Amino acid sequence: MFLLIDIGNTKTKWMLRDNKSIYKHDSFLTEDIDQDHFEFDEKIRKIVISNVAGFEKEAILKIKLKNFLCPIEFIKAHKKLNHLINNYQDATKLGTDRWLSALSVSHDIKKTAVIVSVGTAVTIDYLSFDEKKSQHTFEGGVILPGLHLTKNALANSTADLKNGEGAFQMPxxxxxxxxxxxxxxxxxxxxxxxxxxxxxKSRDIKxxxxxxxxxxIHQHMDEDLKKYVSIKKDLVLEGLFVIANL
Structure with missing residues (x-):
């Protein structure tokens, strides 16, 4: 049994699973990481964790997990893993969430991909695919403020742009x-x-x-682009599962 934990800036998601089934799957606010979220009787073989929320959260979680008598691994990005190459300037500086998302996609989809994560921050990454070598390369991408960060930044830095509700409208x-x-x-x-x-670079893209x-974001995409889209809610957890099985 594996315990997979994705510590995000706002939410922490976790999953308890083996190679056949998902037994438990939940989330909580990352600011509440010091509470008791992992209380179950199942025997854990390995705990695999992604953390983008800073060292303090990692230190707290280590204490909360000390009663599980199994290996605990906090994931860092690699230059190469399986059939995925990391083309970041400094491979170790790539966020583990982006790395694990790319790893999950490279494991499941044998084609070029644009990976879009729309959360507290927005990341849009380009993953190329070499059919002859059956190899993906993380080519890089961009990071943008997410919707709530955008609203908060405008509300805090301007006099008249308050953090209110809005809807898509043109104009x-x-x-x-x-x-x-x-x-x-x-x-x-x-x-x-x-x-x-x-x-x-490629004719076959996801x-x-x-x-x-x-x-x-999906509901506002052009129909000609939607046909290339798949929605996957838990890419980081899926990437952690790939790591757990190595």
């Missing part, structure tokens, strides 16, 4: 809609750019959407 005719629509168009524009980049606001 927007109120402030809330202007902020929401601007965010969505920014993400869509970046996705389109990376899709066109991938298309210049767009993978993940994260809490994946559905929001």
């Amino acid at each position: 927007p005719i109120n402030t809330g809609n202007a902020i929401q629509s601007g965010f969505i168009l920014s993400v869509l524009g970046n996705i389109k750019y990376f899709f066109e980049l991938a298309s210049s 767009i993978i959407l993940s994260g809490g606001d994946a559905e929001l």
Whole structure:
């Protein structure tokens, strides 16, 4: 049995599973990581963790997990793992969430991919595929503020742009809609750019959407782009499962 934990900036997701079934799957606010979330009787063979929320959260979790008498591994990005090459300038500096998402995609999809995670931050990454070598390469990508970060930044740094509700509207005719629509168009524009980049290198492409606001972005995509899209909510946990089985 594996315990897989994805410590994100806002939420921490976890999964208890073996090679056949998922037994438990839950989440909690990362700020509550010092509470008792992992209380079960199943025998754990290995605990595999991704953490993008800082050393303090990692230290707290180590204490909370000390009663499990099994190996605990905090994942870091590698230069190469299985059939995935990491082309980041400094491979170890690539966020583990992006690395594990790429690892999950490379494990399941034998084609070029644009990986989009829409959460606290938005990451859009390009994963090339060499058919002859059956090998993926993480080619790089961009990081943007997520929807809530965007709203908070504008509310905190400007006098008149308050952090209110908004909806997608073209053209927007109120402030809330202007902020929401601007965010969505920014993400869509970046996705389109990376899709066109991938298309210049390959004819067989998949767009993978993940994260809490994946559905929001998907509903506003052009129909000609939607046909390339798959939505996968737990790419990081899936990547951790790949690591657990190595």
